[in-house]
Every structure is written in C-alpha cells, then in structure tokens.
Amino acid sequence: xxxxxxxxxxxxxxxxxxxxxxxxxxxxxxxxxxxxxxxxxxxxxxxxxxxxxxxxxxxxxxxxxxxxxxxxxxxxxxxxxxxxxxxxxxxxxxxxxxxxxxxxxxxxxxxxxxxxxxxxxxxxxxxxxxxxxxxxxxxxxxxxxxxxxxxxxxxxxxxxxxxxxxxxxxxxxxxxxxxxxxxxxxxxxxxxxxxxxxxxxxxxxxxxxxxxxxxxxxxxxxxxxxxxxxxxxxxxxxxxxxxxxxxxxxxxxxxxxxxxxxxxxxxxxxxxxxxxxxxxxxxxxxxxxxxxxxxxxxxxxxxxxxxxxxxxxxxxxxxxxxxxxxxxxxxxxxxxxxxxx
Amino acid sequence: xxxxxxxxxxxxxxxxxxxxxxxxxxxxxxxxxxxxxxxxxxxxxxxxxxxxxxxxxxxxxxxxxxxxxxxxxxxxxxxxxxxxxxxxxxxxxxxxxxxxxxxxxxxxxxxxxxxxxxxxxxxxxxxxxxxxxxxxxxxxxxxxxxxxxxxxxxxxxxxxxxxxxxxxxxxxxxxxxxxxxxxxxxxxxxxxxxxxxxxxxxxxxxxxxxxxxxxxxxxxxxxxxxxxxxxxxxxxxxxxxxxxxxxxxxxxxxxxxxxxxxxxxxxxxxxxxxxxxxxxxxxxxxxxxxxxxxxxxxxxxxxxxx
Numbered sequence: 001x002x003x004x005x006x007x008x009x010x011x012x013x014x015x016x017x018x019x020x021x022x023x024x025x026x027x028x029x030x031x032x033x034x035x036x037x038x039x040x041x042x043x044x045x046x047x048x049x050x051x052x053x054x055x056x057x058x059x060x061x062x063x064x065x066x067x068x069x070x071x072x073x074x075x076x077x078x079x080x081x082x083x084x085x086x087x088x089x090x091x092x093x094x095x096x097x098x099x100x101x102x103x104x105x106x107x108x109x110x111x112x113x114x115x116x117x118x119x120x121x122x123x124x125x126x127x128x129x130x131x132x133x134x135x136x137x138x139x140x141x142x143x144x145x146x147x148x149x150x151x152x153x154x155x156x157x158x159x160x161x162x163x164x165x166x167x168x169x170x171x172x173x174x175x176x177x178x179x180x181x182x183x184x185x186x187x188x189x190x191x192x193x194x195x196x197x198x199x200x201x202x203x204x205x206x207x208x209x210x211x212x213x214x215x216x217x218x219x220x221x222x223x224x225x226x227x228x229x230x231x232x233x234x235x236x237x238x239x240x241x242x243x244x245x246x247x248x249x250x251x252x253x254x255x256x257x258x259x260x261x262x263x264x265x266x267x268x269x270x271x272x273x274x275x276x277x278x279x280x281x282x283x284x285x286x287x288x289x290x291x292x293x294x295x296x297x298x299x300x301x302x303x304x305x306x307x308x309x310x311x312x313x314x315x316x317x318x319x320x321x322x323x324x325x326x327x328x329x330x331x332x333x334x335x336x337x338x339x340x341x
Numbered sequence: 342x343x344x345x346x347x348x349x350x351x352x353x354x355x356x357x358x359x360x361x362x363x364x365x366x367x368x369x370x371x372x373x374x375x376x377x378x379x380x381x382x383x384x385x386x387x388x389x390x391x392x393x394x395x396x397x398x399x400x401x402x403x404x405x406x407x408x409x410x411x412x413x414x415x416x417x418x419x420x421x422x423x424x425x426x427x428x429x430x431x432x433x434x435x436x437x438x439x440x441x442x443x444x445x446x447x448x449x450x451x452x453x454x455x456x457x458x459x460x461x462x463x464x465x466x467x468x469x470x471x472x473x474x475x476x477x478x479x480x481x482x483x484x485x486x487x488x489x490x491x492x493x494x495x496x497x498x499x500x501x502x503x504x505x506x507x508x509x510x511x512x513x514x515x516x517x518x519x520x521x522x523x524x525x526x527x528x529x530x531x532x533x534x535x536x537x538x539x540x541x542x543x544x545x546x547x548x549x550x551x552x553x554x555x556x557x558x559x560x561x562x563x564x565x566x567x568x569x570x571x572x573x574x575x576x577x578x579x580x581x582x583x584x585x586x587x588x589x590x591x592x593x594x595x596x597x598x599x600x601x602x603x604x605x606x607x608x609x610x611x612x613x614x615x616x617x618x619x620x621x622x623x624x625x626x627x628x629x630x631x632x633x634x635x636x637x638x639x640x641x642x643x644x645x646x647x
Binding site for chain 2: 060062091092093094095096099100102104107108109110111112113121122125126157159170173
C-alpha cells in the first residue's frame with residue numbers, strides 16, 4: 001500500500017462524541033477513524049449501542065443536544081466539515097451529495113405529505129427543478145426503485161405503502177440528487193427477510209450504475225458478506241478491527257470479531273443451540289481504561305488493562321488488540337458444544 | 342365526501358332531537374312553566390288561565406307532540422319579556438355573538454399558534470419560559486375578573502375605549518381580548534407540546550438529513566402534523582365560547598349578543614326565549630362538529646370514513 005491513494009470521499013479522524021445526560025457524560029464515540037473511497041462500500045458492524053448510528057449521525061451533522069462532537073474531524077473530499085466554513089459546506093452537501101437511508105421506513109416519511117411531495121421537495125431544493133420537472137423526475141425515480149404505476153403512486157400518502165415500498169421510497173429520495181455517498185443505517189432491519197434481499201439488491205444496483213459510495217451500518221454479518229468490500233467492526237464507541245471483507249471474515253484478528261462471526265447462525269452447523277458472546281458491552285458512562293472488550297474476552301490478560309494501540313495486520317487491515325489473531329474462542333466453543341448435547 | 346357530510350348531518354339531527362327531549366323534560370316535567378313565568382303573587386285563576394293559554398293543561402304526550410311540531414316549524418313561541426317571536430329575538434342577537442367569537446378566537450389562534458410553535462423550538466429556553474409563563478397566567482385569570490380589570494384600566498382609567506355596549510370597532514376590543522386570553526393560553530400550551538413532540542419524530546430527522554432548512558422543517562413538516570390535535574382544541578374553544586364563555590363576557594361588557602340575552606331571559610323568567618336560545622346553541626354545536634370532521638378529513642388522509 002505504498003502507492004499514492006486517491007482522496008477518500010469521506011474520512012473520519014479520531015472522532016469523539018459525548019452526550020450530556022442526567023446521569024453524566026456518556027462517551028458515545030471514543031476515537032473513531034475510517035475512510036471511504038469513491039465507489040467503495042464500507043460496512044460498519046457492531047451490536048446495539050456500539051456507536052454505529054452515532055457515527056452516521058455525526059457524519060450527517062444530525063448530532064443535536066444533548067450530544068456534541070468533542071474532538072476529531074470529519075473530512076469530505078479532504079475538506080473538514082467541522083470548521084465554520086465546513087459547516088456551511090456540510091449544509092449544502094446534506095441530502096444532495098451526502099444522503100442517508102434510515103432504519104425505520106414506517107416513521108421516516110411525513111404522514112401528511114404525499115410521496116410525490118417528498119420527492120418534489122428534495123428535487124426542487126437541490127436540483128433546482130421546476131415543479132412539473134421535479135414531478136416527472138420523481139416519477140422516474142419511483143420507477144427506478146421498482147414501484148409500479150409511479151405517477152399514480154406519487155399522489156398517495158405514506159400509509160398507503162407497505163414497509164418495503166416505503167424503504168424503496170426512502171432510497172429514491174436518497175439517490176434523487178445523485179449523491180456521492182449514501183449512508184444506510186440498518187436499512188433492512190425493519191423489513192421481512194424476502195424484502196430485505198430486494199432492498200439490498202436495489203442498493204447494490206445503484207452503487208454499480210451511479211458509482212456511489214455506500215456506508216452500510218448493520219449488525220447482520222450475512223448482509224455484509226454479500227455487499228461490502230470493506231468492513232469496520234465497532235465495539236463500545238470505537239473501531240476494533242477493519243479490513244477487506246474477505247480477510248475479516250476468513251481470518252478475524254480481534255477476539256470480538258471472531259466471537260461475532262462464531263455467533264452468526266449457519267445452515268451447515270449441526271449445533272442445536274445459538275452461540276453468543278457472554279456478558280454485555282461496558283457502560284459508556286464510565287468506560288474501562290484499558291481494552292473495552294476485556295471483561296468478555298476469553299483470552300484477556302494483565303496487558304489488556306492498558307488500551308491497545310491500532311496496528312496494521314499482515315493482510316492490510318487494522319486491529320486494536322494486544323494478542324491479535326489468537327483463536328480466542330476455540331476452547332470455549334468446544335465446552336459449549338459439550339454442554340449442548 | 343358528500344355522503345360523509347350527509348351521514349354526519351343525520352347524526353347531528355338525532356343529537357338535536359335528543360336536546361329537544363331533554364329541554365321538554367326539564368321544563369314541562371321536572372319544572373312547572375306556570376310557576377317559573379308567573380309572579381309569586383299570581384292567583385290560582387291567573388295560573389289556570391296561563392296554563393290554558395299555552396296548552397299546559399293538556400296531557401304530556403299531546404304537549405310533546407305539539408312542542409316538537411312547533412320546533413319543526415321553528416316556532417319557539419313568544420318571548421314574554423320582549424313581546425315578540427322568540428326566534429326573532431335570537432336571530433337578531435346571533436350575529437353579535439358570532440362576531441365576538443370570530444374576532445376573539447381569531448386573535449387567540451393567530452397569536453397562540455406561532456408563539457407556541459416558536460417556544461417549542463428551544464424547550465426551556467428564555468422564549469419558551471416567557472411563553473409558558475404567559476400561558477399559565479392566562480389560564481389562571483378568571484374571565485369575568487379580567488374583563489372588569491380591562492374596563493377599569495383601558496376604559497375608565499385611560500379612556501381609550503368605551504366601557505360597554507357595541508357598535509364600533511373600539512367597542513369590540515376589550516370583549517374580544519377577554520374572550521381570547523384563556524383560549525390563547527390553552528392553544529399556546531397545546532401547540533408548544535405538540536410541536537415539541539413532532540420535532541422529535543423520525544420524519545423530522547429524515548427531512549433534516551435531506552438538507553431541508555430548519556424553517557421548512559418546522560413550518561412545512563412538523564407544524565402540519567402538530568396542528569391536528571390543535572384543531573380539536575380550537576373546535577372545543579369555539580363550542581365552549583358559544584355555549585358558555587360568551588355568556589360571561591357579554592354580561593360583563595353588556596354586549597348585546599346571545600349570551601347576554603340568555604342572562605336577561607333567565608332574569609325575566611322568559612322560558613320560551615331561553616328554549617329558543619338553547620335550541621339554536623345546540624344546532625350551532627352540531628354544525629361546528631360537522632365542520633371539524635370535514636376539516637380533519639381534508640387535513641389528515643389517514644382518517645377513513647367511519
């Protein structure tokens with residue numbers, strides 16, 4: 001990796017976000033760094049509360065009180081979005097070059113506005129189209145996301161659409177202004193499994209045809225394997241492992257990543273019990289000083305009381321662990337199996 | 342929509358019929374019109390003559406049939422106090438009350454809705470605290486006392502406006518403000534909490550993520566949804582002004598409307614005039630409710646015909 005890299009579309013550097021709550025300062029993000037290249041799909045993986053969505057909101061500029069970005073930087077094509085001029089720039093990017101699809105399509109559309117009004121609104125604002133132009137373009141977009149009779153559907157309200165259809169509308173809204181980067185925050189979590197596949201195919205299609213970069217936030221490793229080139233695994237507000245999807249899946253370095261892969265149910269596995277990672281993530285109100293995974297890690301040692309630095313792996317990824325690539329769960333898996341039988 | 346209005350109108354007709362029965366039972370069966378309307382000094386002969394004149398000596402079922410029959414023809418009998426048709430009196434006073442309610446509630450909504458919405462932008466901020474403080478004050482002030490206070494300060498003290506009566510715009514100012522203040526306070530509070538609630542909804546966040554400026558998110562997205570419950574309250578304010586508050590306000594300012602006339606009808610033991618007023622008020626409430634249902638359907642596409 002010595003040759004010159006093109007500028008990333010998005011680069012997040014050592015981002016810290018805190019929430020000032022009644023019970024104290026919650027450290028939502030504790031030094032998150034990653035970058036997204038043009039046309040690339042990056043998966044942000046992790047369990048609930050690991051900071052995936054906070055990262056997305058920070059990038060979208062949607063962190064509002066009681067939360068705030070304490071330190072770190074977010075760069076768009078090399079320019080910071082957090083300086084005063086950068087914030088103006090960010091406001092003009094939002095919804096146009098940088099767009100987002102949210103988790104819950106049922107509540108993401110204004111119930112009193114027609115589908116058409118949503119599309120016309122965003123097209124008129126960012127593409128400076130006239131009303132009839134925006135309407136025509138909106139209908140084209142609906143057709144592009146696989147909604148039949150788009151002109152009739154434009155006049156309908158969100159409650160007349162199913163969940164999958166609404167997520168298609170959200171995708172149409174997100175790609176309406178030909179963005180460079182789309183952040184999809186668990187776009188299929190609220191949908192049926194069959195619809196999930198359709199929505200993901202749709203995202204993959206647009207990525208290919210528009211050269212779009214995607215940040216896909218998910219806790220479903222199955223989705224990641226099919227769609228993403230690179231993976232970043234988040235735990236307790238920071239990224240513990242990152243790398244190409246192939247290497248992360250085949251030779252996970254961090255014990256947490258290994259545990260995640262191990263706890264994904266597989267069809268070819270005869271074990272009749274679901275495997276989990278024992279314990280719960282630490283409270284981000286008082287995060288541990290050392291490695292955050294320490295309390296759940298089967299191979300933790302005294303060393304883990306100090307925070308491990310990020311190191312480059314032989315495969316070109318990065319990992320934050322004192323004992324990377326050690327197969328952490330081998331023995332534990334055996335004992336679990338014995339118990340299960 | 343046509344059948345919807347028709348069905349609501351039929352339901353409204355049933356309500357009015359119910360009110361008629363209640364009025365009949367209250368006046369003819371529980372109360373005794375002769376006792377109410379004649380002076381205490383009336384002799385038995387005068388009493389009997391009165392009962393015969395108004396058919397009160399007939400059996401109750403016959404009385405009820407002619408009572409309903411008269412109502413169908415909008416014949417409420419003669420006002421004993423005014424010595425003319427009770428309906429004429431009501432129709433003469435009606436516009437004055439509608440005028441007062443119209444101006445008062447226009448004032449309440451035009452001031453209450455924007456202030457409530459702006460307060461919701463930063464809950465617990467300085468502006469919000471001021472608005473909440475004003476609302477609580479407005480809610481706590483008794484209406485009759487507020488009316489008297491305004492008369493003392495602006496009519497008697499400063500002499501800016503007349504103390505009572507009607508006829509010019511200046512006459513209208515104090516009664517309208519008195520009627521508006523508690524309604525405005527309630528509307529402000531509801532708009533505030535309703536907008537705060539909407540601004541926390543997911544669709545507001547997605548609108549922001551699509552790059553919509555805050556003004557548009559507030560007024561185009563959040564307000565539209567926030568106004569659905571507010572419309573219910575405004576309807577309630579119209580009805581309670583129509584069937585209650587105007588009686589107080591009109592009496593304080595001697596505003597020659599329906600409420601003031603109702604007070605006088607009570608003072609004059611004018612049962613027939615009072616009946617006419619109650620009937621017109623009931624019809625008015627039914628009409629306002631039908632109007633609200635139609636408005637809801639126009640605003641919120643999720644409301645099905647039911």
